[in-house]
Structures are given as structure tokens and as C-alpha cells.
Amino acid sequence: MKHHRVLRVAAKLLIPFILLFALYVQFHGDFGPGGGFQAGVIFAAAFILYGLIFGLENARKVAPPALVTRLVALGLLLYAGVGYGGLLRGGNYLDYGVLLENSVAGQHLGILLIEFGVGTTVAATMISIFFLFAGRDT
Amino acid sequence: MGATAIVVLRLRSLFAVVMLSGIYSFLAASMFVALDAVDVAFTEAAVGAGISTVLMLATLALTGSRERIPVHTPPLPLLVVLVTGAALIYATFDMPAFGDPAAPANLHVAPRYLGDSGHEIGIPNVVTSVLASYRGYDTLGEVTVIFTAGVAVMLLLGGRRGQDAGRKRGDDDAGDAV
Incomplete structure (x- = not known):
């Protein structure tokens, strides 16, 4: 689809806003609808749109596949690691209240971190599945 | 939604089927909005209508875009579907009415989450506080499922390395020729 000028220009205009919207959904999930799952999918959609318009090589x-593959695991590790953080601070596994002195602030920090982990894993998984599907041109 | 589903069943052009399933997902998302489940609607629109459609189109590019016409109409699957559907509809008669405050789901832990989330977690979206904090284990499990799915796809479709790479590639080529 490299030769469709309209598609290329529209994609170039849209992709920054898709990424920005994904970040908004990611970090505004505490206040409105959304969270890591939705944000990860939207973030991946921006990369998939880029891949569809400008070709898989670009x-x-x-998004180098080696890096994306590592991010799949890193997001999950961040989530599980926050759980162990609660254990180290003397609480239960995945208890965010003990992460900081103030229990409510600890909950905020824990939710922010695990949502970021969720978003990372979801986005990286979607991007690598797309790469693998689109890369099979046999 | 019902009309979309029936058309999906009748059509043989897989491209149109993929597009219609995307429309079906959008209709489902708007139904979730009407039921005040905006978080679920968001996920349905992003995953069901967005990513799945792209992945199915990518699959269509690898396979054909016409469905083969079945040579016979099997009666047994239709019977199984009808019996299962009838059983499910019969089961809905036992369910409490939508939004019933005395329903078991609204009496168990929901009042505690709704009442205490404000001062325990302190974030306005109770869906997020249940998903991320009260039910943190469940969400960790969901993320593990996504991780496992991604790893499985990588193993199935990813680049084959190691000493048996050449042999396996040869096998695949033979399969494609058939």
C-alpha cells in the first residue's frame, strides 16, 4: 500500500494521535474508562497501521522484533515484580497498600505500575503476533 | 446484531465475512455502552473490531478469500446447536432480572467494593480498583494468558532456529506443494 498517497498522508496524521490517545487511556484509567488492556491494544494498533501502510520492513x-519479544515478558515481570515488592515491604503478595508510607498513595503507585505492565505485555504481544502473521508471505 | 450473524453464516466471500464480524463487534460494543459497561465496550471495540479484523485480514492474505461450498448439509450439528441453544434460553428463566438489586451478584462482595473503594483505594473508577487491586490475582492471570498466547504464536509461526531448521523447512515446502 506504499503507493496510496491519501492513505500515507492520513496515516502520518493519525498515528501520533493514536499513540497519544493510547497513553491517555493508559494513565487515565484510574479516572475514566480504560486501562492497560485497552491502551495496549490501541498502542499496538498505531504500529500495525504503520506496518500496513509503510510496509513490514519499515x-x-x-519496533525491532527482538525488543518487542522482550517487552512481552518484561510487562508480565513488572506486574509480578510489584507483587513481590509488596512481599518485601512486609505485606501480602500484590498488596499495594504497603508500597508507600501512605496506604492510599501506595495503592495508586501499585495500580499505575501494574497497569503499565499490562499495557506493555498486551501491546508487545499484539505487535509481535501481527509481525508473525504479516511476515508469512508464502 | 442477529441480522449480521445470519448474513455471516450465509455469505461465502470471506472478505465480507471479516468486515461483517467487525461490524458485529461494533454493535456489541454499543450494546455494552447501553448497558453502562463502558470498560467492556472499550475492549470490545479495540480488540474485537480493531485488532481481530486486521489479524483475520492478514490471514486471508495467506489463504483464499472464498469459502468452499459444503457438499452436504449435516443434520446432527444443527440438532446439537438447537438443543444447546434451547437449554441456554431455558436457563435464562432462572436468572434474576437485569439490574435487580437483590440479585446474588449484587449482594456478595459488590457492596463492599463500592462502599470501601473510595477511602481504601482512592481512585474514582471502581472498575479499575476492582480489576487492579481487589482482584489483582485475576488480572495477573489474565496477563499471563496473553503472554502465553503470544509465546505460543511465536513458537508456531516464529523463525525456526537450531539444527533441524533446514529439515523442517523442507517439510513445509513439500506440504505447500500438495
Whole structure:
């Protein structure tokens, strides 16, 4: 689809806003609808749109598959690691209240971190599944 | 939604089927909005209508875009579907009415979450506080499921390395020729 000028211009205009909206959904999930799952999918959609319009090779340059594969595991590790953080601070596993002195502030920090982990894993998984599907041109 | 589903069943052009399933997901998302489940609607629109459609289109590019016409109409699957559907509809008669405050789901832990989330967690979206904090284990499990799915796809479709790479590639080529 490299030769469709309208599609290319529209995608170039849209992709920054899609990424920004994904970040908004990610970090505003405490206050409105949304959270890590939705934000991860929207974030991945921006990369998939880029890959569809500008070709898989360029998309692989923007999001190197080796890095994306590692991010799949890193998001889950961040989530599980926050749980162990609660254990180290003397609480239960995945108890965010003990992460900081103030229990409510600890909950905020824990939710922010685990939602970020969720978003990372979801986005990286979606991007790598797209790469694998689109890369099979046999 | 019902009309979309029936058309999906009748059509043979898989491209149109993929597009219609995306429309079906959007209709489902708007139904969730009407039921005040905006978080679920958000997920349905992003995953069901967005990513799944793209992945199915990517699959169509690898396979054909026409469905083969079945040579016979099997009666047994239709019977199984009808019996299962009838059983499910019969089961809905036992369910409490939508939004019933005396329903078991609204009496168990929901009042505690709704009442205490404000001062225990301190964030306005109770859905997020239940999902991320009260039910943190469940969400960790969900993320593990996504991780496992991603790893499984990588293992199935990803680049084959190691000493048996050449042999496996040869096998695949033979399969494609058939």
C-alpha cells in the first residue's frame, strides 16, 4: 500500500494521535474508562497501521522484533515484580497498600505500575503476533 | 446484531465475512455502552473490531478469500446447536432480572467494593480498583494468558532456529506443494 498517497498522508496524521490517545487511556484509567488492556491494544494498533501502510520492513525498523519479544515478558515481570515488592515491604503478595508510607498513595503507585505492565505485555504481544502473521508471505 | 450473524453464516466471500464480524463487534460494543459497561465496550471495540479484523485480514492474505461450498448439509450439528441453544434460553428463566438489586451478584462482595473503594483505594473508577487491586490475582492471570498466547504464536509461526531448521523447512515446502 506504499503507493496510496491519501492513505500515507492520513496515516502520518493519525498515528501520533493514536499513540497519544493510547497513553491517555493508559494513565487515565484510574479516572475514566480504560486501562492497560485497552491502551495496549490501541498502542499496538498505531504500529500495525504503520506496518500496513509503510510496509513490514519499515515497521520492523521502528519496533525491532527482538525488543518487542522482550517487552512481552518484561510487562508480565513488572506486574509480578510489584507483587513481590509488596512481599518485601512486609505485606501480602500484590498488596499495594504497603508500597508507600501512605496506604492510599501506595495503592495508586501499585495500580499505575501494574497497569503499565499490562499495557506493555498486551501491546508487545499484539505487535509481535501481527509481525508473525504479516511476515508469512508464502 | 442477529441480522449480521445470519448474513455471516450465509455469505461465502470471506472478505465480507471479516468486515461483517467487525461490524458485529461494533454493535456489541454499543450494546455494552447501553448497558453502562463502558470498560467492556472499550475492549470490545479495540480488540474485537480493531485488532481481530486486521489479524483475520492478514490471514486471508495467506489463504483464499472464498469459502468452499459444503457438499452436504449435516443434520446432527444443527440438532446439537438447537438443543444447546434451547437449554441456554431455558436457563435464562432462572436468572434474576437485569439490574435487580437483590440479585446474588449484587449482594456478595459488590457492596463492599463500592462502599470501601473510595477511602481504601482512592481512585474514582471502581472498575479499575476492582480489576487492579481487589482482584489483582485475576488480572495477573489474565496477563499471563496473553503472554502465553503470544509465546505460543511465536513458537508456531516464529523463525525456526537450531539444527533441524533446514529439515523442517523442507517439510513445509513439500506440504505447500500438495
